[in-house]
Amino acid sequence: MIKKYWMIINNEIQRQFTYRLNIAAYAFGNIAELVALTVIWTIVYRNIDAIQGYSANEMITYVVFAWFFSFLTTTYSFEQNVARDIHQGNLSSLLVKPQSYIRYIMAVAIGRILIALGIVIVQGILVSLFFRDQLIFSHSPSTFFLLFCMLIAAYIINLFLSIIIGFIAFWTNEIHGIYYSLKVFSKFMSGTFFPIILLPVFFAKATFFFPFAYTIYIPVQLYLGKISFAEGLRGFAVELLWIFILYVIIKILWKFGLRKYESVGI
């Protein structure tokens, strides 16, 4: 039972290896994004000591770790895979097999990111060495363990969101617009580029009604020691709640989407 999904992960990893250049291309883009962010903040802090309680080193640490966490938990546009299955009819050949499609795509998604994940971790280490004089290193093992759990939860949240957007393909041929908007919105709301506290109060408050802040902002705050361990735990609990909510949404969309697929054949 478990074995079949392990085989899917295994196949997907092998498949990624046939696209070595693609992996390298991703790695290049990751670095470019980080360079842009650190350059901006270094310039901003030239004449200022602190912004909203963030010292220059704290800000650089924030940016580097937000970058690191966002690439550790990205699904690399997995919604496109789901949408493609639906539009190109691959779903048909998956449906006739004794397997669950939702579990199947989750296995594919996990297999798909593992190599990229390895590269991101290597990059993260190199970047940390490069910025070693500016970064703040936290040492508590329990904090690290909680962070680890939060990042896994963050990945699951991102994956579920990708599946939800992918399922929109049941109703429309165009998911790119929705995907693009959500991407920009989530980057903004998650605090990937800067701490949410820099946003106008209304927006800063609004972010906590969405799952995004819990995937980046809260984990980085925990790392920086700006929130307590207990607040970190609370953040993790909210992540788990979101996972549950998104899973229910996936189940509902799947049920109705499949009904549509069965009636139209797409």
Add this chain to the structure above:
Amino acid sequence: MPIIKVSNLSKTYEYYKKQPGLWSSVKGLFHREKLYKKAVKEINFEIDEGELVGFLGPNGAGKTTTLKMLSGILYPTSGEAKVLGHTPWKREPQYQKQFALVMGQKNQLWWDLPAMESFILNKEIYEVSDKDFKENLDELVDLLGIKDILDVQVRKLSLGQRMKCELVAALLHKPKVLFLDEPTIGLDVVAKKNIRDFLKRYNQKNKTTIILTSHYMEDVKELCKRVIIMEEGKIGYDGDLASLIEKYAPYKVLKITFEGEGVKKVDIEKYGEVHKFSSHSITLRVPREKAKNIARDILSSDLPVDDILIDEVDISDVVRKIFNNNKS
């Protein structure tokens, strides 16, 4: 006891009308006219264990829709179907483990990996034991002669090789029922023949019930004793292929090209019914049993024959004839 039983099965698709032009597209954002297409109309048939039945008909006749309903991908608008005692669209794993669907225009193999990886994955999905897997794989690989391509990336295979691998992937769990949707589409003559020979042998050996759709007369003629002919969602003929050909296609077609001066119509009219005529190329309809003799006569006459081809009647002609007969 039939293994497949279909009663009053219908499928109506909903779709939207789109007028040409930009303004209509804008209007379409707010209001769209719904249209219905009846793809399958109240069809009935039964298939016994071990039968190899051909579904024949032009594109859009409802063949694929029927197969999709029988494999549980599509939900019917009305009617019933039972395959191996299961209702297909409930998609019960017990049913799914006992049948397979191969679509000529789709592939289930992992494109970027050698076919072997997809086979191993299917082994896990269908929960085939190591022993059965090895036996079935060896048998299939041997029958299809593909031992040397198992470790080649699927996308680097030719269409014919890929179709063979698709068949292996579909048959590894020894399905009792096999649905084949246009399995020879796009293949060259040799590859088509290979696939047909394989299916024939496999069906004889394993008593697998097979439904095959095609719009090639050749596929069906070689393989199936029984054919079901569909057009516009209805079954026009269900029965023995031999008597179908006798009844509706009692003739063959001779395509002859001439060199030099060409021919006059009067010179060839005596050989059969002239269908198309130009001085250098003609099409002749002749009674099926006399086709060989007539061809020989033409070749040995003093007509300037360049080439001669004995061909089957176009299947769409046969289908049209059946439906015209049914209507009148």
